Amino acid sequence: MRPSERLSRIPPYLFAELERKIADKRAQGVDVISLGIGDPDTPTPSSVVDALARGAADPGTHRYPSNRGRPEFREGVAAFYERRFGVELDPAAEVVPALGAKECIFNLNLAFLDPGDLALAADPGYPVYTGGPLLAGAEPFLTPLVPERGFAPALEAIPAEARERARLLYLNYPNNPTGAVVPDGLFAEVVEFARAHDLLVVHDASYTETTFDGYVAPSFLATPGAKEVGVEVFSLSKGYNMTGWRTAAIVGNAEALESYWRLKTNIDSGMFEAVQLAAVAALTPEGDQAARDMSALYERRRDLVCGALAEIGVAVTPPKGTIYVWAPVPAGHSSASYCEMVLEESGVVVSPGGAYGPNGEGFFRISLTIDDDRLREAVERLRSSLGDAEGQAA
Numbered sequence: 001m002r003p004s005e006r007l008s009r010i011p012p013y014l015f016a017e018l019e020r021k022i023a024d025k026r027a028q029g030v031d032v033i034s035l036g037i038g039d040p041d042t043p044t045p046s047s048v049v050d051a052l053a054r055g056a057a058d059p060g061t062h063r064y065p066s067n068r069g070r071p072e073f074r075e076g077v078a079a080f081y082e083r084r085f086g087v088e089l090d091p092a093a094e095v096v097p098a099l100g101a102k103e104c105i106f107n108l109n110l111a112f113l114d115p116g117d118l119a120l121a122a123d124p125g126y127p128v129y130t131g132g133p134l135l136a137g138a139e140p141f142l143t144p145l146v147p148e149r150g151f152a153p154a155l156e157a158i159p160a161e162a163r164e165r166a167r168l169l170y171l172n173y174p175n176n177p178t179g180a181v182v183p184d185g186l187f188a189e190v191v192e193f194a195r196a197h198d199l200l201v202v203h204d205a206s207y208t209e210t211t212f213d214g215y216v217a218p219s220f221l222a223t224p225g226a227k228e229v230g231v232e233v234f235s236l237s238k239g240y241n242m243t244g245w246r247t248a249a250i251v252g253n254a255e256a257l258e259s260y261w262r263l264k265t266n267i268d269s270g271m272f273e274a275v276q277l278a279a280v281a282a283l284t285p286e287g288d289q290a291a292r293d294m295s296a297l298y299e300r301r302r303d304l305v306c307g308a309l310a311e312i313g314v315a316v317t318p319p320k321g322t323i324y325v326w327a328p329v330p331a332g333h334s335s336a337s338y339c340e341m342v343l344e345e346s347g348v349v350v351s352p353g354g355a356y357g358p359n360g361e362g363f364f365r366i367s368l369t370i371d372d373d374r375l376r377e378a379v380e381r382l383r384s385s386l387g388d389a390e391g392q393a394a
């Protein structure tokens with residue numbers, strides 16, 4: 001048996017070694033606390049669960065769904081975009097359901113890239129922006145996020161030859177893994193850049209509903225001209241505690257959506273219609289409140305983590321959004337060696353920044369998706385074991 005060339009182009013899974021170490025630790029009886037993966041720990045809002053139950057009981061949802069989505073779904077997403085972002089969408093042509101942002105982003109690579117083409121992908125960034133182009137037979141081109149500019153991608157540094165070959169540009173704000181919110185003026189700059197180089201912009205809106213300190217995240221599509229050059233992938237996973245439901249929508253440029261839909265009809269058969277109806281329940285004012293309540297919970301956890309990091313001498317800017325804290329590793333460590341030491345000394349798992357791209361090297365990521373008591377304990381362990389370790393090193 002021989003796997004495809006295409007599969008062998010995908011780099012080895014960077015968390016695999018860490019996972020093996022965690023399993024070893026647990027086998028030794030260590031009570032490991034994982035702050036690695038970002039996966040909300042509290043339940044989906046009950047109004048959403050109830051809507052699923054009602055939808056599942058209706059035989060009208062039991063047959064193959066249409067890949068275009070039920071009218072209720074398309075209209076629900078459009079109404080949400082109007083209310084929440086002030087963005088007008090045509091439910092008939094500018095909204096299509098997606099089986100999670102991950103599926104959608106991967107398939108956009110298949111729909112828009114040919115061999116020789118490039119996708120401009122943020123470094124550090126969500127791994128599908130780089131793995132997707134490789135699996136599509138094309139290539140990612142890494143654009144470093146610049147901390148001094150609020151983690152904006154260094155568009156001006158992209159060489160002419162790469163601009164020429166690029167067909168897609170991925171953006172993601174609030175940003176995983178840095179926690180950055182969109183820098184002022186970036187979306188407008190990106191619209192210009194996309195026009196000049198004839199690219200499709202894909203804004204991954206996985207964290208717009210998870211924000212702190214009164215910050216309200218905009219939609220890329222609210223930028224003048226954005227709909228002519230771009231699409232937005234709105235995921236319900238993180239903001240509404242729905243990671244298990246595989247629920248997202250792609251919205252924006254009708255022509256791009258048509259291509260995505262045409263591809264998708266050859267790959268999957270759409271989203272279970274009862275799930276579509278449940279998504280509609282999430283995208284109501286009641287759902288807005290649930291997302292705000294979740295944000296308040298993460299904001300509290302963020303403060304807990306940032307406070308503890310400050311005490312052990314790790315300087316971080318408290319993020320205004322996402323479910324992550326992004327922090328520099330102490331001098332003398334690589335991100336992998338630091339994460340290994342943290343696991344060794346305190347039984348706490350954090351993610352090495354290098355796993356999100358070469359530019360993530362020198363950082364680590366803490367996820368806030370663990371209940372308050374366990375998070376408090378993890379933070380306490382970091383404080384006692386690493387606080388000491390730092391002291392000894394100094």
Ligand SMILES: *Cc1c(COP(=O)(O)O)cnc(C)c1O
Pocket residue numbers: 038099100101102103126172176204206235236237238243246247248
């Ligand atoms: C979690 C995450 C996703 C995956 O979202 P799904 O809708 O669950 O597939 C996509 N993009 C980013 C940046 C994420 O952090």
